[in-house]
Amino acid sequence: MSQASDNRELRLTQVEKTYANGFTAVQPLDLVVPQGSFFALLGPSGCGKTTTLRMVAGLEIPTAGTVRIGESDITYEKPYKRPVNTVFQNYALFPHLTIADNVAFGLRRRGVKNTAEQVAQMLDLVELTTQANKKPAQLSGGQQQRVALARALINQPEVLLLDEPLGALDLKLRRAMQLELKRIQTEVGLTFVHVTHDQEEAMTMADTIAVMNAGRVEQMGSPEELYENPRTTFVANFLGQSNLIKGSIIGKDTLAGASVVKVDMEGTIVSIPEERAHAITGAGWVGIRPEKVLVAPAGENIDAPGSHFTGATIVSTSFIGVSTQYVLRTAWGQEIAAFEQNTGARGVMPPGTAVDFSWRPEFAFLLDASQDASAGIEEH
Amino acid sequence: MRSRMLPYWLLLPAALWLFLFFLIPFLSLVATSLYDPDGSVLTGYHVTWHFANFPDAIKAYGPHLWRSVWWALIATALCLVFGYILAYTIAFKTGRWKNLVLVMVVAPFFTSFLIRTDAWKLILGDHGWVVHALQSVHLLSQDGRILATPVAAIAGLTYNYLPFAILPLYTSIEKVDRRLIEAAGDLYASPFRAFLNVTLPLTMPGVVGASLLTFIPAVGDYINAQLLGSTNDRVIGADIQSLFTTTQDYAAAGALSVTLLVVVLAATLIYVRKAGTEELL
Missing domain, CATH: 3.40.50.300 (P-loop containing nucleotide triphosphate hydrolases)
Incomplete structure (x- = not known):
């Protein structure tokens, strides 16, 4: 003292x-x-x-x-x-x-x-x-x-x-x-x-x-x-919610002057900034927070140049007030969550709607696939 | 209507019991204390509102009453000290042996009070190991003794009433939330200060209960004084007993009984009030 x-x-x-x-x-x-x-x-x-x-x-x-x-x-x-x-x-x-x-x-x-x-x-x-x-x-x-x-x-x-x-x-x-x-x-x-x-x-x-x-x-x-920028699946799931999608890591690359790690994710190549990539070889989990996932009816333009995916369907829709929470089934059959702010720009999309989704690559993160994708979820 | 009366009906057996076996005997005792002191089995006993029975009895037996109160106080204090240490140990330190130790505390009740007290004659006797041990370390002179002294009588009282102190103390110590003791430690209280400022005040209900359960019966007890004490050190219980049964001086016996009752009641009220306002709330 x-x-x-x-x-x-x-x-x-x-x-x-x-x-x-x-x-x-x-x-x-x-x-x-x-x-x-x-x-x-x-x-x-x-x-x-x-x-x-x-x-x-x-x-x-x-x-x-x-x-x-x-x-x-x-x-x-x-x-x-x-x-x-x-x-x-x-x-x-x-x-x-x-x-x-x-x-x-x-x-x-x-x-x-x-x-x-x-x-x-x-x-x-x-x-x-x-x-x-x-x-x-x-x-x-x-x-x-x-x-x-x-x-x-x-x-x-x-x-x-x-x-x-x-x-x-x-x-x-x-x-x-x-x-x-x-x-x-x-x-x-x-x-x-x-x-x-x-x-x-x-x-x-x-x-x-x-x-x-x-x-x-x-x-x-x-x-x-x-x-x-969580480093483990546990942190990704315990702090908030994360979509973890399996991919195979291709390797490092340079994109517009920045170091990235490229991952083949269910047929689409996504680039993850190197400082957000916590695995560099083998299989990895590509992580993206639900509010970073942008959704639009199939064929409509999404204002998020980057990783773009087509052929998804809305499985469930919950209207919270400030936001609407969607669960999508992707073309490869995985369910992922997407939260959309209720800015009033678009109405709520009902389940069954065919949609495309996208995210900016700088928001994604890459984790080692040897970790349990559900770690930290059940503890909530 | 019925449901409103129900609590009173449920109270009735207990009230009746108290009326028949407490209130009536008590009033009869008060009446006895006001008998004409010259009454005898031959002439009969009459209530003459002879209040002088009280000063007379106190004058004749006051020192004995004093001795009883004094011995009971010492025994109560000893019971509280030993009882608290034991109860604290049982509550906090014995772990899975807790129930066994508690049974051991109560176990002596399976033997008669008289036999147990009588057994102390052997322990404290002139050729017993206690006297020999004390003599060998020169705490007792070679012709010194313990049996037939106030020490033996008080030791007997302490021994006999110790379980009555341990049980209420144990109940209240057991209830103390250990996290409070931890919190006291976190707030700069040494283990001793934590005991003084947290554990002890929280266990005051147990201390009060233990004191009353020890003191009240110990004041009227005469078995310990008779079996272990000296015939020169009479206690009030012995006086009342012999006045009623041997001398048949009912007036004096009644007056002494009522005096004892008032003394104990007054002491209890003062104690509870003092402990109550300062520590219990």
Whole structure:
């Protein structure tokens, strides 16, 4: 805490957790969370994200590896001696204490005598000033969540850990709290590490997301990076939705001055920018997000020069309001999804309509075909 | 109409039971305490509203009443300390042996209270291993003894009422959410502070329950004092028993009983109120 001027990034080096029963919850893991950033660990339940968080909090001891904040090694530090606080999944508010006493708890344990002013400020930040003298049981879920946040934030930890903090809230409240959390993080400027299985939540709030699966980090990057350029089928399916179409890789080429990888996809040659190609030989999955797939009645011009396919039929149509979601059956018999914005330019096409579809090659990505095309789907 | 009366009908058996076997005997006890003290089996006993029975009884037996309260308090405190440690261990540390250990706590009830207390005579006796062990480390002089001392009587009380302390303590400790203890640790509380600030306050209902279940019967208990204590250290229970059955001084016996009841009731109310307002809510 005294070294605030140094770089106080959170750094996990080859951290591993194997339980006594032989189960490895976290495979050797390297993570760097820059100071002041909002970092999300995203993954399905059982992927090791909560175990990782608990190792940072000191509630689990790693089997191997080190956990550091800046230069200080806290791998084996007792939880109550770490400059780290946690917002627990179930909030874990002390039921016998008032809201004000809950919030003051950490300060008092560290010997701060006069806590009233800081508690008042913190309650003001989370807009709970009027609830100060109530007990946790008298508050709603959203309010309890904010108490849990205030109780952790008041200690100005170097790293604030959030373990599925919004999991117990209903959708509308969750959305509101996501924005609220992001606002508070920007305001206080602390390092937040957020664990969630909700990809939308992670994308809304985090600067950087590490997608975890089966104890490993599959990919790490900004929400845009992960969404636009996934490296594995798991990431492609777990973050949003992807169409994965089998193809055989022809090889590298240069197209209009840019390096591309050419793939023979069911008889059509598609070009994928090299930085989006995560396989260069053999079979590959050509991936394309549904909203990047443009659809038009057969024979009509599509405003997307690039990979063009004919002979598809609409299998189902769901009108969502802002968009219409189509499932197409391609000429080679695969079903793919296409989302169309309701700009009003065209009416909704009913099932059975013969259509052509197309996408811009720069939006596609290429993955190794040895990976399971449905990885990450069932976890949603 | 019927359904509105139903709860009262369901209450009736219990109310009747309490009326017949608690309220009437209680009133009769109060009446007894106001008998003419000169009454006897020959002349008969009459309620003469003789309130002087109370000061007389307290004057004669006050020190015994005091001793009973004092011993019961010590035994209750010991039961709370031992009981809490045991209950905490059972709740948090015994894992899959939990049920077995709980059965072991209750197992002594399968033997008579008298036999168990009598067995302590052997353990604490002048030639027992406890006395020998204490003598060999010079905590007890060579002619020192434990049996027939207040220590033995209080040890007996503690032993006999310990299960009554363990069970309510266990129930309340078991209910404590471990995640709260984890959260306290996360908020800079050392394990000891977490215990003081979280676990202990959350288990106060168990502590109050255990104290009452130990203290109330221990005040009136005279078996432990009679079997393990000295004949010089009489307790109030023994006085009441002998006044009723041997001396047949019903007025004094009644007055002592009512006094004991009032003392216990007052102590309980003060304790519950104090614990209740500060910790329970």
